[in-house]
Amino acid sequence: MSGPADFIFYAAAAMTVGAAILVAILPNILYAAVALLFSFAGVAGLYVLLSADFLAATQILVYVGGILVLLLFAVFLSNRISDGKTTNPTHFRLPAAAICLVLFGVLSYAAVSTPYAVKKGVYLPTTADIGELLMTRYLLPFEVASVLLLAALIGAALLSRPDRAASVKGEMEEGKR
Amino acid sequence: MEALAISLVNAVPLLAGVPLWTVTLLLMVAVAAVILVFALTFEGVGSLVLRKVAGDIQARIGPNRVGPNGMLQFLADGVKLVLKEDIIPANADRLLFKLAPYFVFVGSFAAFVVVPFGVGLIAADLNIGIYYVMAVTSLVVIGVLLAGWASNNKWALLGGMRAAAQIVSYEIPVGMALIPAVLIAGSLSLQDIVRSQGGLLGIFGWNLFHNPFTFFSFFLYFTAAQAETNQTPFDLPEAESELVSGYNVEYSGIRFGLFFLAEFGDMFIVAALATACFLGGWNVPFFHVGTLPWIWGNLLSLGVFLTKAFAMVLIMMWVRWTLPRLRVDQLMRMSWKYLVPLTFVNLLGVSLWLLVFRGKGIPGMIASLFG
Amino acid sequence: MGLKAYLNDIVEAVVTTAKGMRITARYGVDPKEEVTLQYPEERWEIPKGYRGFLHNDIKTCTACNMCVKVCPIDCISLESVRGADKKMVLCSYDINIGRCMYCGLCVEVCPVNSLLHTSGYEMASVALGELILHFIAAEDAPEIKARVARQVAEAAVKAAAQAAAKAAEVPSSGTAEAAKVAEAAKAEAAKAPVVEPKAAMEEAPQAPVSEPTVAKEGEKKE
Amino acid sequence: MTLDKLLVIAAALFCCGLYTVMTRRNAVAVLMGVELILNATNINFVAFSFFLSRVMGGQIFAVFVIVLAAAEAAVALAIFLRMFSTTGTVEVDAADQLKG
Numbered sequence: 001m002s003g004p005a006d007f008i009f010y011a012a013a014a015m016t017v018g019a020a021i022l023v024a025i026l027p028n029i030l031y032a033a034v035a036l037l038f039s040f041a042g043v044a045g046l047y048v049l050l051s052a053d054f055l056a057a058t059q060i061l062v063y064v065g066g067i068l069v070l071l072l073f074a075v076f077l078s079n080r081i082s083d084g085k086t087t088n089p090t091h092f093r094l095p096a097a098a099i100c101l102v103l104f105g106v107l108s109y110a111a112v113s114t115p116y117a118v119k120k121g122v123y124l125p126t127t128a129d130i131g132e133l134l135m136t137r138y139l140l141p142f143e144v145a146s147v148l149l150l151a152a153l154i155g156a157a158l159l160s161r162p163d164r165a166a167s168v169k170g171e172m173e174e175g176k177r
Numbered sequence: 178m179e180a181l182a183i184s185l186v187n188a189v190p191l192l193a194g195v196p197l198w199t200v201t202l203l204l205m206v207a208v209a210a211v212i213l214v215f216a217l218t219f220e221g222v223g224s225l226v227l228r229k230v231a232g233d234i235q236a237r238i239g240p241n242r243v244g245p246n247g248m249l250q251f252l253a254d255g256v257k258l259v260l261k262e263d264i265i266p267a268n269a270d271r272l273l274f275k276l277a278p279y280f281v282f283v284g285s286f287a288a289f290v291v292v293p294f295g296v297g298l299i300a301a302d303l304n305i306g307i308y309y310v311m312a313v314t315s316l317v318v319i320g321v322l323l324a325g326w327a328s329n330n331k332w333a334l335l336g337g338m339r340a341a342a343q344i345v346s347y348e349i350p351v352g353m354a355l356i357p358a359v360l361i362a363g364s365l366s367l368q369d370i371v372r373s374q375g376g377l378l379g380i381f382g383w384n385l386f387h388n389p390f391t392f393f394s395f396f397l398y399f400t401a402a403q404a405e406t407n408q409t410p411f412d413l414p415e416a417e418s419e420l421v422s423g424y425n426v427e428y429s430g431i432r433f434g435l436f437f438l439a440e441f442g443d444m445f446i447v448a449a450l451a452t453a454c455f456l457g458g459w460n461v462p463f464f465h466v467g468t469l470p471w472i473w474g475n476l477l478s479l480g481v482f483l484t485k486a487f488a489m490v491l492i493m494m495w496v497r498w499t500l501p502r503l504r505v506d507q508l509m510r511m512s513w514k515y516l517v518p519l520t521f522v523n524l525l526g527v528s529l530w531l532l533v534f535r536g537k538g539i540p541g542m543i544a545s546l547f548g
Numbered sequence: 549m550g551l552k553a554y555l556n557d558i559v560e561a562v563v564t565t566a567k568g569m570r571i572t573a574r575y576g577v578d579p580k581e582e583v584t585l586q587y588p589e590e591r592w593e594i595p596k597g598y599r600g601f602l603h604n605d606i607k608t609c610t611a612c613n614m615c616v617k618v619c620p621i622d623c624i625s626l627e628s629v630r631g632a633d634k635k636m637v638l639c640s641y642d643i644n645i646g647r648c649m650y651c652g653l654c655v656e657v658c659p660v661n662s663l664l665h666t667s668g669y670e671m672a673s674v675a676l677g678e679l680i681l682h683f684i685a686a687e688d689a690p691e692i693k694a695r696v697a698r699q700v701a702e703a704a705v706k707a708a709a710q711a712a713a714k715a716a717e718v719p720s721s722g723t724a725e726a727a728k729v730a731e732a733a734k735a736e737a738a739k740a741p742v743v744e745p746k747a748a749m750e751e752a753p754q755a756p757v758s759e760p761t762v763a764k765e766g767e768k769k770e
Numbered sequence: 771m772t773l774d775k776l777l778v779i780a781a782a783l784f785c786c787g788l789y790t791v792m793t794r795r796n797a798v799a800v801l802m803g804v805e806l807i808l809n810a811t812n813i814n815f816v817a818f819s820f821f822l823s824r825v826m827g828g829q830i831f832a833v834f835v836i837v838l839a840a841a842e843a844a845v846a847l848a849i850f851l852r853m854f855s856t857t858g859t860v861e862v863d864a865a866d867q868l869k870g
Binding site for chain 4: 009013016017020021023024029032033036039040043046047050051052054055058059062063066067070071073074075077078091092093096097099100101103104107108111112116117118119126129130133134138141145148149151152153155156157158159160
Binding site: 037053069072 | 272
């Protein structure tokens, strides 16, 4: 792998980690969400370099187009708009930082010192393989995942509906007054 | 792109000393610039045509003052957009306010990369073409949401929330309606999909006429895509009469211009996808483009593709100036109660058809009857 | 909602969309349907009796002040001086067309039909003051006043000369008083023509013989 | 681009996520941390799949992780909205009704 691919790799890595650090420290939750977007995009870039094109597109589609939108909606709906500033309070900063740094050191040491039997990967389109495996070898997990998604969808819809009993009660109380 | 770079280095001896990746990178930049110029030109001319069509349909004339017959109106508009003062509201979130238009523009423009303009005219023939388009256009949602929030304006926020809900809802029918084309071609690459519709069947080789389900699929896709790009009658996010102008109400100058360009870019992407997936792409009826010399084949296929795509854009404009705007609940009902179930039924139907008839469409079967 | 109603909804949506698109397509391809008027080049025909901007023909205007009195929003103001022939002479006539509501009362009331509605309706300005129509330029007013004062004075001299001639013609009736009056008139007449226009304007009101009545009623400046 | 570099990146991402989960009080921000952690694991899966073997298992697992993340985010955000409508805040410290 020559110059440009390495350059792209380091750029994607820097974007991923830098944006993740911003997510961790930014006081404004909306800025943190935008930083998260860049982190996701960086991870997608890493996937592309790792010959996981389908996964990269999925990463963008699901994380950016789905989860991040949900996060933004949650931020908008759970903060009073009149507040203007969306605060994001933190606590236990020092001990958490210490734990994380130690953990990072341990993990990196483990990653660097372990001798892996590295085989050079090959660049091939993976979409067909993933589709075939999902329909043959991993059919059961696939079906379970779809049932889980359906359950999650119904659960989320049920949870976020306005409480009908409570609202009826409220109306009755208002009527009494 | 690398193959092109290699052939370029071979053709021009002057480039022999330059590292290959530099040439490749420069080529990438050049191709991106060409596409950007095309997109901008289309968006400019598109805005003019849109206003002309609106004028015709509403028994008016439309712009006719700048240049001969109003032809240069889009240049005047462009100059106006660029030169206007870029106002940022006092209480706006400055960073996000500045950032949001770029998300929208990038999300719209990045999709141009995989549009198959001709036999060999495609910036990057990704093997996940359609999926890639679906993925990058989701950036638009984020941009619109952030623009709505950062403007610190209730109309902008409502418009942004509406736009996000609408785009996310309609992404599902759009994807589901495109899958029949993917199933028939057996590939997500747009070039493969276009190639699968070639052959000597002429226009009956198109996916549109492959079987009844694909025929309906085309119209479902077109409806859903029109909603996904916030075109009238689904332009609730920018409903002028209730939300002033929705998420871009506080924007002016070049930042508004980016939203504006992204809107037209989305229009072209929708038309191009419809062309590539259902209308045969750059295939010339009853003729094999590949037999021509490289340059003539490409020019011919480019012309055919653009003709089809522009025809689709015109139909979008026609619909746009015909139908009145929906209500929000009607919009959501249309997506979740009508389009989503129908596209799923269609998908099942196409799958069954392909299974039962071994991938052959009706015209193909009729043709095989006659040998 | 049953399946039948569901399918009916879909069919209805498709049919109504197709109908609407047929209509718009007909408009789209038929250029004769266009109703746009290319405004500055082509214009609507102005209907009879159209009340456009007011115009006063100051040559026929008698400065009767009727329009000023009848105007319900006081947008007309005029200033006039009494001329030598006892008729009023306009020295300024302004209409604030920005305030005018085009009721037409002033036109109806005008006894000599000098005030009329024209068919004009285009006016744009960047300052409110430009909306005031001056039918006599503001800088002309002193000149007119001076000229009128001069004419009045000349007339007075003539009258005095005539009176003197009469007095000389008929000595029997020449009493001391009549001679005194004639002399005074002669002195006035001798003085009046030599004064500067500006001085004349200032002195005019004090002139004993010919006191020009300055109409102040309509003078309501903003 | 080597395997250990990718693992170090994933570790950094994981630690950022962990720090976010530990320090934030806003539930939405905690969820962001969780997403970062899931991304870190995904990088590991894909990297191992690319470097150690050409078996697609790693990528398939990553797909499932993304699916789970989507489901989790949907349910979690529904819960947050519910929490906001009952307690008026989405700070995780406020959800202590079960405390004895």
